[in-house]
Amino acid sequence: MNNLSVRILVLGTLIAVLSAVGGCRREEGGGTINAVGSTSLQPFAELLAQEYEKKNPGWKVDVQGGGSTAGLQAVTDGLAQIGMCSRELTPDEAAKFTPIVIARDGLAIVVNPDNPVRELKIDQIRGLFSGRIRSWKDVGGKDEPVRIITREESSGTRDCFVHLVMGKEKISREALVQESSGAVKELIKGNPAAIGYISLGLVGRELKALIVDGEAPTAANVLAGKYKLARPLLFVTKGEPSPPAKKFIDFVLLPESQKTLEAEGLIRAR
Amino acid sequence: MKQDKIIRVILMTVACTAILGLVVIAVFIFKEGMPIIVRLGGREFFLSADWDPKAGRFGIRSMILGSLMVTGGAMVIGVTFSLGLAVVLTEFSPPLLTRILKPVIELLAGIPSVVYGFVGVVTLVPLIQNHLGGPGLSVLAASIVLGIMVLPTVTSISVDALHAVPRAYREGSIALGATRWQTVHMVLFKAARSGIVAAVILGMGRAIGETMAVIMVSGNTLAAPRGLLEPVRTLTANIALEMGYASGDHRQALFATGVTLFAFIMILNTIALTVSRRQGQGVRAT
Amino acid sequence: MRLAPVAAERLVVAVLWIMAAITVGVLFFIIAFILAHGLPHVSWGFLTQSPGKMGREGGIFPMIVATALVAGIAVILAAPIGVATAIYLTEYTREGRLTAAIRFGAGCLAGIPSILYGLFGFVFFAITLGLGLCVLSGALALALMVLPTIIRTSEEAIRAVPPAYREVSYGLGSTRWQMVTRVVLRSALPGIVTGIVLSLARCIEETAVVMLTAGSAMRLACSPFDSCRPLSLHFYILSREGISMEKAYATAAVLVIVILVINFFAYWLVHRFIGKAGRHV
Numbered sequence: 001m002n003n004l005s006v007r008i009l010v011l012g013t014l015i016a017v018l019s020a021v022g023g024c025r026r027e028e029g030g031g032t033i034n035a036v037g038s039t040s041l042q043p044f045a046e047l048l049a050q051e052y053e054k055k056n057p058g059w060k061v062d063v064q065g066g067g068s069t070a071g072l073q074a075v076t077d078g079l080a081q082i083g084m085c086s087r088e089l090t091p092d093e094a095a096k097f098t099p100i101v102i103a104r105d106g107l108a109i110v111v112n113p114d115n116p117v118r119e120l121k122i123d124q125i126r127g128l129f130s131g132r133i134r135s136w137k138d139v140g141g142k143d144e145p146v147r148i149i150t151r152e153e154s155s156g157t158r159d160c161f162v163h164l165v166m167g168k169e170k171i172s173r174e175a176l177v178q179e180s181s182g183a184v185k186e187l188i189k190g191n192p193a194a195i196g197y198i199s200l201g202l203v204g205r206e207l208k209a210l211i212v213d214g215e216a217p218t219a220a221n222v223l224a225g226k227y228k229l230a231r232p233l234l235f236v237t238k239g240e241p242s243p244p245a246k247k248f249i250d251f252v253l254l255p256e257s258q259k260t261l262e263a264e265g266l267i268r269a270r
Numbered sequence: 271m272k273q274d275k276i277i278r279v280i281l282m283t284v285a286c287t288a289i290l291g292l293v294v295i296a297v298f299i300f301k302e303g304m305p306i307i308v309r310l311g312g313r314e315f316f317l318s319a320d321w322d323p324k325a326g327r328f329g330i331r332s333m334i335l336g337s338l339m340v341t342g343g344a345m346v347i348g349v350t351f352s353l354g355l356a357v358v359l360t361e362f363s364p365p366l367l368t369r370i371l372k373p374v375i376e377l378l379a380g381i382p383s384v385v386y387g388f389v390g391v392v393t394l395v396p397l398i399q400n401h402l403g404g405p406g407l408s409v410l411a412a413s414i415v416l417g418i419m420v421l422p423t424v425t426s427i428s429v430d431a432l433h434a435v436p437r438a439y440r441e442g443s444i445a446l447g448a449t450r451w452q453t454v455h456m457v458l459f460k461a462a463r464s465g466i467v468a469a470v471i472l473g474m475g476r477a478i479g480e481t482m483a484v485i486m487v488s489g490n491t492l493a494a495p496r497g498l499l500e501p502v503r504t505l506t507a508n509i510a511l512e513m514g515y516a517s518g519d520h521r522q523a524l525f526a527t528g529v530t531l532f533a534f535i536m537i538l539n540t541i542a543l544t545v546s547r548r549q550g551q552g553v554r555a556t
Numbered sequence: 557m558r559l560a561p562v563a564a565e566r567l568v569v570a571v572l573w574i575m576a577a578i579t580v581g582v583l584f585f586i587i588a589f590i591l592a593h594g595l596p597h598v599s600w601g602f603l604t605q606s607p608g609k610m611g612r613e614g615g616i617f618p619m620i621v622a623t624a625l626v627a628g629i630a631v632i633l634a635a636p637i638g639v640a641t642a643i644y645l646t647e648y649t650r651e652g653r654l655t656a657a658i659r660f661g662a663g664c665l666a667g668i669p670s671i672l673y674g675l676f677g678f679v680f681f682a683i684t685l686g687l688g689l690c691v692l693s694g695a696l697a698l699a700l701m702v703l704p705t706i707i708r709t710s711e712e713a714i715r716a717v718p719p720a721y722r723e724v725s726y727g728l729g730s731t732r733w734q735m736v737t738r739v740v741l742r743s744a745l746p747g748i749v750t751g752i753v754l755s756l757a758r759c760i761e762e763t764a765v766v767m768l769t770a771g772s773a774m775r776l777a778c779s780p781f782d783s784c785r786p787l788s789l790h791f792y793i794l795s796r797e798g799i800s801m802e803k804a805y806a807t808a809a810v811l812v813i814v815i816l817v818i819n820f821f822a823y824w825l826v827h828r829f830i831g832k833a834g835r836h837v
Binding site: 036039042043046047050063064065077179180181185261 | 608610682685686688689772773774775782783793796798799
Binding site for chain 3: 284510
């Protein structure tokens with residue numbers, strides 16, 4: 001290579017490196033908090049993390065996904081101080097971890113807007129997801145085979161759904177498995193015979209959330225305890241939270257932070 | 271000469287470290303995965319279709335079937351079109367077009383797999399769902415996407431292999447009265463066989479090992495697919511979907527899935543080696 | 557009904573051309589699709605700002621830096637080690653069962669699914685070595701992933717150098733190292749460099765490995781122990797979570813362009829070298 005191109009290359013690399021480093025300014029008295037876990041919680045945690053960082057310069061809050069159980073595993077492995085969990089802890093887990101409720105969320109059973117079915121009983125939902133009820137016409141819909149969409153096994157949303165709805169019955173082996181709520185949404189948007197479950201806060205206007213056992217899936221109904229498919233959203237630590245983690249958790253429980261969460265579709269913790 | 275000795279020692283250390291590092295990976299995967307295969311028994315692990323980690327059941331038969339079906343489909347699609355393109359590029363296309371197209375196709379080999387998967391989800395899956403039936407996420411979708419992904423690799427290696435066949439072969443064949451297509455399939459394919467087989471093996475390896483694109487378009491169901499339009503789960507998708515949270519037996523079972531994949535690749539490479547050795551004893555193409 | 561050879565030839569050639577056109581068409585379509593949807597949303601601001609609101613707003617600057625760090629460190633580690641190993645295996649050892657076994661092993665390791673390197677990286681670098689999910693874990697896992705490929709391509713390039721070159725060098729009185737650096741490497745350089753640059757492209761596009769090892773924090777990584785989110789992972793998360801299709805397409809467009817540029821650069825490099833050094837095959 002001739003001299004000129006070499007020089008340009010070196011210069012370009014130097015500029016790139018310097019500008020990248022320039023974006024990092026080390027502040028005094030800072031640190032990093034790692035939060036790992038539920039992909040449902042992740043967007044909300046990231047939102048609050050950014051606000052926390054603005055108010056506490058020098059502090060970094062790293063939020064990562066991977067699923068609720070992955071979050072608990074990360075806390076056990078020491079990869080994170082806070083595990084984000086979108087379901088109740090099992091008795092075994094409750095013995096090992098300390099959960100703090102930071103918000104509540106409804107679990108919506110969603111179908112395509114073109115699906116004529118508007119409400120179902122829990123037993124019917126169970127039947128649809130287990131494969132016992134194979135066609136929509138058995139629950140008042142069109143004569144079409146049901147397409148079940150479920151989350152992957154590490155998902156807290158799935159665990160919550162299994163706990164609240166399925167009980168002893170298993171989700172059909174023919175269910176399509178998607179690894180994020182967004183993918184579930186896209187699939188249902190494109191398939192009139194599909195049924196799935198996502199966080200109530202993520203439903204938006206493109207999907208239809210079913211009325212379950214006569215109760216409409218609204219935030220008010222969740223708070224009043226009428227809509228039964230609801231779950232606590234937890235920040236989980238091993239034993240007592242470390243001081244930095246506790247500061248962030250306290251921040252999340254502040255009224256303004258709770259208002260931010262409500263604006264995004266969650267329900268306040270208390 | 272002393273300098274040479276020092277350099278030799280340095281190089282040897284580096285090489286041994288590198289090789290050691292790679293051996294560690296292989297050993298690690300086997301060490302983590304073999305115990306559970308041994309404990310469950312080969313029959314239960316490989317032949318049972320019951321994958322239920324919570325209940326402690328780890329049978330990967332559906333996933334093995336899934337990987338085989340999807341890879342097979344990808345190879346059928348990929349190899350046909352690749353060979354067709356390779357033949358056109360070397361035998362029938364004007365040299366200028368070939369000179370432009372070959373590097374362009376090699377450039378396309380670098381497109382990220384998640385991009386292929388995404389385009390597949392957004393364009394191919396609805397197409398299959400609306401015109402062919404089924405949920406769209408299917409063996410067919412995965413085969414097509416993977417087939418497209420291996421196209422650049424298989425094509426460029428096949429082109430190299432065909433180019434390496436001496437002109438004398440072509441000229442001799444034409445002199446005997448064969449048409450160009452007859453030359454291609456009766457003479458050139460045989461002469462370039464080891465290169466083409468190498469290309470196919472490489473493509474197959476890439477198809478079996480692909481994870482992200484397959485997760486996006488195949489549906490990941492636990493039930494084995496009964497047809498091309500049914501959803502499917504491959505071995506790689508199984509690992510990716512469950513690794514983040516698996517612990518204990520479950521984690522070991524996922525490593526054991528990794529061992530299975532490793533074994534597949536070793537078999538493929540052995541086949542490639544044998545074919546090239548046999549080719550070397552027969553017709554010389556170089 | 558058997559066609560006369562000439563008619564069969566015409567038919568087959570027509571079919572082949574159609575197949576070739578479909579193939580090239582599909583490949584171009586994918587690139588065009590991404591660029592058409594994504595380029596309108598790529599701006600200088602997009603490239604230099606940080607993301608906001610989970611990626612719904614803002615840009616992808618930290619992701620670009622993350623990709624550069626992770627891929628750059630991986631190749632800086634793997635390239636010298638890989639080339640040195642290849643030199644040692646070809647020039648300083650005798651061809652035999654051991655070298656054949658090593659070659660087979662490297663070939664297998666180059667072919668195993670990338671997710672296995674992610675697995676190894678997760679369990680070994682992140683947990684056992686205690687590095688956590690960070691730039692370094694990702695870079696080390698990627699380095700291991702491309703090492704076998706660099707060893708193999710460098711080895712092939714070196715072996716392709718005619719023995720005559722080596723003999724002439726010795727004949728002129730050079731030491732082995734002089735022969736290696738001034739004669740063999742100079743001839744094999746195009747092949748070696750191509751291998752390295754293609755490995756760089758592979759590190760940039762790889763998602764499964766970094767998904768398990770680099771974390772996925774959206775912030776600018778200031779140290780190798782920070783969690784980061786490379787471009788490919790960001791694209792995957794944006795598109796799968798349905799956060800913002802526009803930003804997803806834009807990220808994909810940036811990724812595609814970066815990789816095309818790198819591959820083009822590799823191609824250009826090789827041809828420049830061949831032009832200068834003269835043909836050696």
